[in-house]
Amino acid sequence: MITIGTLIAIQAIAVCGLNVIVGYAGQISLGHAAFFGIGAYTAALFATKAGLSFWASLPIVIAISALIGLLLGLPSIRVREDFLAITTIGINFIVEAIFRYVPFFGGALGIGGIPKIAFYGVRLKGISFFILCLVFLFLVIGLCYWLKKSWASLACYAIREEEQAASTLGISPVKFKLLAFVIGTAIAGIGGSLYAHYMQFISAGDFSFPISVGFLSMLVLGGMGTLWGPVLGTLILGILPEIFRPLVDYRILLYTILLLIMIRFQPGGLLGEGSAMRRIFEPLLRVKR
Amino acid sequence: MGKERDNMFLDVKGLSISYGDIRAVQNVNFYMEKGELISIIGANGAGKTTIINSLMGLVPVQSGTIIFKGQDITKMPAHKRARIGIRIVPERSRVFPRLTVYENLLTGMYGMKNKVSPEKSILQLYEIFPILKERKNQLASTLSGGEQQQLAIARALVSEPELLLVDEVSTGLMPKLTQEVFSVLETLNKEHQLTILLVEQNAFVSLEISTRGYVLETGQCVLEGPATFLMDNTRIKEVYLGH
Known part of the structure; x- marks a missing residue:
């Protein structure tokens, strides 16, 4: 149970990052697992080769994820929609291939022996690691909340709706798309770092394209651009496979069907604008206020 | 034109714009002084919207220069132009x-x-x-x-x-509303000294509130002058005003 919970919390962090890119700035990304992986590999390398603790390497991991996000984002955001989707898929495959074939990254064997996180000398495992992940998840959600309330959100919104109109209002589309990309990849890096320290062993396959599809499915299911949508989506798609264990081979098929149903009936996601959940719960919330 | 064109508010020289092989605007020259309300009129496809979009920086200019308050903005991106005081009211509003x-x-x-x-x-x-x-x-x-x-x-x-670009504001509006919107623009120009460039198919209403006008035909400027002069011009009357 705790294992599933921890992994869900870690994935939810990554999906929150994806939400900043896809939901807030409207830039489709099908390569988010690559950035999750970059965070994980950076943390793993610092831990195993440099002997740095999770805490010491965290700022570096965030910085490197953000920097690589920036470098890969620069060319990516110049293309739009379908092309951006394909470009990000390409990024995912390239990053995965580098992890798999460059000996520095452990090659096909991956990187093992990553230590667990210590907190004031106490090794975190089981429930305490889960709590740590929850703390990070809430910090990330706090950041997303702040982003949603800030000027940047209105600007991003304007770009998503009408890029050209936004530019005539003095909003630089390139700047904001890139900003969202960098923030999103940095958040993925945090998730990746937690993942590496939790699993203690990582390999390139953990960050392959189907993982990216999974992230995007979770986001679409929960509701793009919403605050809690990523968490809900990750929760549902994280628990479902455990319940339907016998169907594990058909997981991708189920995801696909679920996505099609969502896009047909609830395009805004479970927590999106005008969704059934909103209609039911919003009146209740209003009474409380 | 004996005027010193260096300190012109907006000065467009030799503007040419193409979409692929199709030349939308060809060697168009015009200027605006501060506080003026100018109309560019012409039929569908004459290149009016292309000109206004190039002023906002939404379409790249092939040749020619756009000088705004003494600054060459020909290659400046749209969001920077917005910050130096150029704003557009796009066709069909785009809110x-x-x-x-x-x-x-x-x-x-x-x-x-x-x-x-x-x-x-x-x-x-x-x-x-x-x-x-x-x-x-x-x-x-x-x-x-x-x-x-x-x-x-x-x-x-x-x-x-400082400069308001208005693209086909009358499109899709019923005549009464068109009048209302135009009177708002007139007020902004007269009472708030806002410099406005109107691009319109609806020649008569726009010339009525303008100081000067330019007539565009298939990407070229065929006639220019004070609004009253254009409204009296027999050719304009025939072609655009339906008299």
């Missing part, structure tokens, strides 16, 4: 449908140098456009065409621009 009227106005505030009192600026606009005040918390998509057009104008005005 953000899922933002409220008030939020739409806030987006217009974005590039402002002094964000001191967005509220004050918006309150002033509510005086000019009372309907927007009434609907401030409504989603923009629920507004009528005329109201959306007013919102687009107001959104362009919140940042207190």
